[in-house]
Amino acid sequence: MTFPTFRRLTPLAMGLVVLGAAWGFAPAAEAQTKTQGQPTADDQETFTKEHLALAQQAIDASKSATGFDNILPVVADQTRTLFIRSNPALTPQIEEVTQEVAIGLAPKRRALDETLEKIWARRFSEDELRQIVAFYNSPVGKKLSDLSAEILALSVGAAKQWGDQISTEMVTRVREQMLKRGYKL
Template sequence: MTGLVERMRKILAVLLAAGMVATAAPVMAQELAPEHLALAREYVDLTDRAQIYEVTLVETGIETLRQVVTQNPEIIDQTDAAITAVLDEYRGRKGELLDQFARVYAVRFTMDELQEIVDFYSTPTGEKLAQTNAEINGDLERVLAVFESNLKREFFAKVRAELREQGIEI
């Protein structure tokens, strides 16, 4: 048992170290040429078919409305007006988020690579991929959820069977 615990600790330490290294990367601090950022932003603009900023604003507004109205149902009209005013404040700030997305891509891809990516997404096939990416990602999430659910049951059953072979019932 001690050997297994020690191995699990080592595996956990390696995973944590890898995660810490990955998250410690100075993504935002790295200096990038304006043309590099512009090319990355072009890619982001070409692929922003899901309108992620607008969707996030609306979802946040709905969540806020639910939270406030659940506790104070008598102020639904005032809350709706306040949320509309705040949404109006944020509507013009989409560029800030997309610029940060562009920075992430610019850090990871060279100018030549970004140009190839932009060229691809400017083709009919690239446009179709950008158009369907949100739907595809949703489908992939559902497939992964089913896989994880099945894996957890199967994995547990196999561990139970292994333990049973050792004379341990759980």
């Protein structure tokens, strides 16, 4: 069994992993399951406008999608860096074009929002979404949504530290047991 190494993940990827794990669903995994040219249950599934609107309200109230706001800027920065490394003499032009392209791609964010709405709508009824919105609009719900990113970051750090400790202990114990059985590692 291998365990993920969080240090190798970009901040964006780590954010997606953490958010996906915290909410128990992975939009990227769902998107990857679609096959080209073949209708999926997603394509045939329909939700009322109210259901999708409630899903968006729940997403907004819980601040669940704020971690995705940096995707385009991060991708733009990575793209800019890639092209500048290959031709540093064109740095000003690359920066200008990358900025223009990023601004042009900004409206595509709505596609992600629509996918997230469907993910929530698929998992929660309209009544459940109303309850979620009501909770996140309450004082304790607002506090939870405000602290979620911090709590998740601290939780990931604690899990990493715990994993490192368990790993060290396991290696030590396996080595000890192998020595007791006459095997030298």
